[in-house]
Amino acid sequence: MLKSVVGSLSTRRRGVRGGRDTSEEILNAAEELLQRRGYNAFSYHHIAVQLGVRNAAIHYHFPAKEDLGVALVKRYQQRFQQWIRTTDLVEDAWERLQAYFKTYIDFLQADCKCCPGGVLGTEFHALPEAMREEARGLMRENYEWMIRTLELGRAQGSMKFSGKSDDKAVEIGAALQGGLQIARLAGPERFHQVLAQLSLELTGQSSYGAA
Amino acid sequence: MLKSVVGSLSTRRRGVRGGRDTSEEILNAAEELLQRRGYNAFSYHHIAVQLGVRNAAIHYHFPAKEDLGVALVKRYQQRFQQWIRTTDLVEDAWERLQAYFKTYIDFLQADCKCCPGGVLGTEFHALPEAMREEARGLMRENYEWMIRTLELGRAQGSMKFSGKSDDKAVEIGAALQGGLQIARLAGPERFHQVLAQLSLELTGQSSYGAA
DNA sequence: GTCTATATCCGGATAGAC
DNA sequence: GTCTATCCGGATATAGAC
Numbered sequence A, B: 001m002l003k004s005v006v007g008s009l010s011t012r013r014r015g016v017r018g019g020r021d022t023s024e025e026i027l028n029a030a031e032e033l034l035q036r037r038g039y040n041a042f043s044y045h046h047i048a049v050q051l052g053v054r055n056a057a058i059h060y061h062f063p064a065k066e067d068l069g070v071a072l073v074k075r076y077q078q079r080f081q082q083w084i085r086t087t088d089l090v091e092d093a094w095e096r097l098q099a100y101f102k103t104y105i106d107f108l109q110a111d112c113k114c115c116p117g118g119v120l121g122t123e124f125h126a127l128p129e130a131m132r133e134e135a136r137g138l139m140r141e142n143y144e145w146m147i148r149t150l151e152l153g154r155a156q157g158s159m160k161f162s163g164k165s166d167d168k169a170v171e172i173g174a175a176l177q178g179g180l181q182i183a184r185l186a187g188p189e190r191f192h193q194v195l196a197q198l199s200l201e202l203t204g205q206s207s208y209g210a211a
Numbered sequence C: 001g002t003c004t005a006t007a008t009c010c011g012g013a014t015a016g017a018c
Numbered sequence D: 001g002t003c004t005a006t007c008c009g010g011a012t013a014t015a016g017a018c
Helices: A022-037 A044-051 A055-061 A065-087 A093-109 A116-122 A129-156 A165-186 A189-203 B022-037 B044-051 B055-061 B065-087 B093-109 B116-122 B129-156 B165-186 B189-203
Strands: none
Touching: A022 A044, A022 A055, A022 A065, A022 A116, A044 A055, A065 A093, A065 A116, A065 A129, A093 A129, A093 A165, A093 A189, A116 A129, A116 A165, A116 B116, A116 B165, A129 A165, A129 B165, A165 A189, A165 B116, A165 B129, A165 B165, A165 B189, A189 B165, B022 B044, B022 B055, B022 B065, B022 B116, B044 B055, B065 B093, B065 B116, B065 B129, B093 B129, B093 B165, B093 B189, B116 B129, B116 B165, B129 B165, B165 B189
8 A cells, every 4th residue: 555656657567566667676676686696597486595585486477488588688688778878978988888888888887797798698408489589689789889989989080090990899799708708717807808908999098907 | 358459458458348448438428428518508418318228338438427427627738738748849829829729629519618717717607626626737837838838939939919928928828718609699709800900910921811 | 438227406487365 | 367186297206137
């Protein structure tokens, strides 16, 4: 009673658990697990324990694990699109790219998480087809954003690089993705080295060269 | 009977399966599965089917899955050390690096396999500790080789890059690793773009720029 | 070294009460 | 919307025959 005042017009109705949105909490926990352990190494039980609910409660919100997986990737994509809208307000392309780097640093510092693309790429052949399709879309959007940003930066003069912008785009994306994984095996400073080198090569000076 | 003539002095004795070395065949199948699906997404059953033996036969050679995993990573490392010895005969560091690239192209063409480091990094937190330790060693050796090679190339004049050789080393390693994963989601040509860009930046001209 | 058979456990999933 | 209870299949692992 009365918790309806909080979000009565919300599309998703709230449950009995103190007005919290269980679906979203499930997604949050699952996202953490996905980036830490991978899709095939987390279970509904992991999430259930973390949320203090039972296994079946999660099945109510996401009948099959595949549904949860697809929802996760869709949410990544929506969040990315929202992120683009925000950072598009920034004029300078190099600053935009640094904001992109920042999201990876956040992953690194959040207990050395991998980026979604890295997890989905690595587990690709052990993923349900519906997830693969979503993953392709997510990767494509990242790629296209990166190309646009590089071309803008080159035009603005804030970035320099030789070769084609789409080649450079994949190189940067791959380095960031691989860098997070290497950091797990060889320490977080490895990722900062990647950032330092990418920055140095793009601008002629390292913004991360304090080490 | 009589199959003992084939490898009677071998440390590992042959089984009854036509003189073939089952342990090695298990490792081969497991390696394929590891790079395709990841450690947590393959089972003894996968291997058993592929080899035409029963589940229990594999447990005879590798009592626990962890034993198999550790053996796999150890073999990667031994193979890498052997590979180094061979390619060290090549004088030119840039040629050595191209040989290194070639091993990744082989992964890509072998049904879009990931590199071991990518798999082990992504699944790191869902791996037995013994495997993690081996994985760290494997990564370290790759890293150190890359640094040596870059420094040699720079001294020889066959490679150019700005910044520190150890930063550049991680950047290259990360880009290769991430590139293979991206290729799964966005097509093999993405990996070739990474190679093209890396080559262009190291030598001033792309050896892979035919596209 | 490999087999059959089996034990055990875990993860995904459903039914029906509350 | 969450619970208890249960089912099912798959995966790791072991025992003992051949």
